[in-house]
Amino acid sequence: MATLTLEREFTADLETVFAYVSKTEHLLKWWGPEGMTVPEHDLAFDRKGPWVSVMQNDEGQRYKVSGHVTHVDPPNSVGFTWAWHDETDTRGVESHVTIKLVPAAGGGTKFTLSHVDLPSDDVAANHEKGWTSSLRKLERLANG
């Protein structure tokens, strides 16, 4: 388990920053390193449900990442799961991202992003998969 935490302070107010981190038209302005384009996407963190983005560098290499938006609490926070896909489109180990916004002095916004790796060894990943499919079965039975 590893956690990456990044903090920034922006001069823009809370609502503006929230729009930039949650709405498609704004996310596309900054999503991915410089020089990357996002030719395919379903990228919005202002609603729960699946999201996906395919980034492409200037040499045509594609990087796909996808997940599920798990919570939306405007204008304070969003949370979503995250996993890179490999060349065969197999989704890798899942991690979880939370973005939190709080007002800063002078009308600005303090931005905190934490990216938490879930247990990444194969055993844990298999356990996770096992649990997920078990819970799905349980859900189906319960709803049946």
Next chain:
Amino acid sequence: MPDLVATFAALGDKTRFAIVERLLAKGALSAGELGEVADISAPAISRHLKVLREAGIITQTVDRQRRIYEVAPHAVQAISRWTKGHEAFWTASLDRLDAALNKKD
């Protein structure tokens, strides 16, 4: 990320990987001393050194008649940043978010 593609392409060769490993372990070495990493000719070693130099992984300095090679610190740092995984993505993206928010004002 495009720079790293070149870095990994250059490292994706047994001899070149061995050269970089040796330089990381020993510090600065001459082409002659690096010849020991593989049973190949001096011109072949020198070709590998050229590829590594062009990819920015090693640097070359001349000490009297000898060419001395060393690993470029920024290349190692770039690889280390990349292996930290998500950090590279978010750091680069958040710089752009900052820029996008400022442009808006």
